[in-house]
Amino acid sequence: MWMRREGESRVNCTGSSTLPFGWVPGCTQSLSWLFVHAKRGKEAVADLLDYKGLLVSDFWSSYVKLPCGHLFCGAHLLRELDYLGTVLKLGWASELKKLLEKAVSACHRARERGNPVLWNRTALVEKFDALVAKGLRSEPVGKARALLKRLSRFGDQYLTFLFDLTLPFTNNEAERDLRMLKVKLKISGCFRTFEGAEMFCRLRSYVLTCGKQGLDELACLRSVFTGPIIMPSF
Incomplete structure (x- = not known):
């Protein structure tokens, strides 16, 4: 699983008392999960405390402390x-x-x-x-x-990828999943509410996951409004 936290710039949520960070806490070749959180430390990754797989990350301290296997970008x-x-x-x-x-x-x-x-x-x-x-x-x-x-x-x-050729050298998969969030911020400058940022992340998580599983992304979005909803595999 690839991980990425967007700590270089905060997701500006106008009207919120906090400026949350955008995260990609879960990213595989078939699944994507984006969310926003007010914290950038252990509180934001608390849901991963029971994860026992291999984590590909950028050596952010909150990730390093997780009790799982690590591969650093x-x-x-x-x-x-x-x-x-x-x-x-x-x-x-x-x-x-x-x-x-x-x-x-x-x-x-x-x-x-x-x-x-x-x-x-x-x-x-x-x-x-x-x-x-x-x-x-x-x-x-x-x-x-x-x-x-x-x-x-x-x-x-850092060198785990040498011993298992199925592993990546980077966490670019998570970087790519996060890219549209940065594009959104460059165009709009901010999210007007925290709830709006949360909805954007849920939508991107759904679209990215559908795309990774070979589903028609436009058809999936249309199904959300017209039904029945096309659900990817989990």
Whole structure:
């Protein structure tokens, strides 16, 4: 399951005492669930405390604390490494970025060939660990130090995709599900009420889920008003 919280900008609900956040707490290849919540912490993801599957997320602290398996988004990691390598000129960051890009390409080729596993996955992990150790020996500070400490502790959760070719490298599935919410805000600027934001998320959840299951989205929307309602599988 992919997860995404829209924490970079709040969903402006004019007339509400709070400015809630838009979330994609549940997203698979066949289901989507969007909602808004006034909080951005553990209260917003409380419904997932019993989830025992694998969670693909962007390392938001509220997700990390959930008692389930984790796979952290590689796209977010690549952006951090790009900054450290390009702007701060840290050699280990550039090498690590190239290694991850090589690993992703290797996974793509393995899937195309129908290979069940990536033959050099262990070697890639060893190179990853060696570069993290190299970075730590350079006595980094600031963002570089924070990232290296995270990779040292959670490296396995970033590299899980190497050991299961059915897993994604990123949480882009959730990013795509959230995109229309951002488009709505760019056009309208806000939701006038909290209830309006909730209705928008319910509608998008329904349309996205129907689309992922191969149903005619327009026909599904029409059925909501004319009946009988076309319901996707859950």
